[in-house]
Amino acid sequence: MEKPICPKCDHVKTVKSGVVGGRQRFKCKKCGYHFTVNKLGKSIDKYYVIKALQLYIEGVSYREIERILGVSHVSVMNWVKQYKIKAPESNDYRPTYRVLNHTELVKFMANKENLLDTGMLITELGDKFMIIKWERFKNR
Numbered sequence: 001m002e003k004p005i006c007p008k009c010d011h012v013k014t015v016k017s018g019v020v021g022g023r024q025r026f027k028c029k030k031c032g033y034h035f036t037v038n039k040l041g042k043s044i045d046k047y048y049v050i051k052a053l054q055l056y057i058e059g060v061s062y063r064e065i066e067r068i069l070g071v072s073h074v075s076v077m078n079w080v081k082q083y084k085i086k087a088p089e090s091n092d093y094r095p096t097y098r099v100l101n102h103t104e105l106v107k108f109m110a111n112k113e114n115l116l117d118t119g120m121l122i123t124e125l126g127d128k129f130m131i132i133k134w135e136r137f138k139n140r
């Protein structure tokens, strides 16, 4: 789980400092300010919900999503239900995905071959980037 930044001085280094009223309390390492965060990790969860649902809509299986994102396939199934997501049937294109770091992404883009006859979406994934690619006219 990511640690929150200090609401007083915006310093990024904060440490856990006990639990108050059921909420995790943090202390800023720079200015010493104490603060609590409502629901820890909520934004991170949302982040992965969106990534998972993107992949689901692209026709990636639950198990594959689990492997790519490291979130349980059961969670993904629950999100699909919760948000009433319906993946359209996709018969005429094949979605592929890959996870690259920035250097690999630059190399990938430098190769024009990778950009021909395809559509793609690049989305941040933690400290890396995920490319979802549609190869409509290529062999399956």
Ligand SMILES: [Zn+2]
Residues within 6 Å of the ligand: 006, 007, 008, 009, 010, 011, 028, 029, 030, 031, 032, 033
């Ligand atoms: Zn501070």
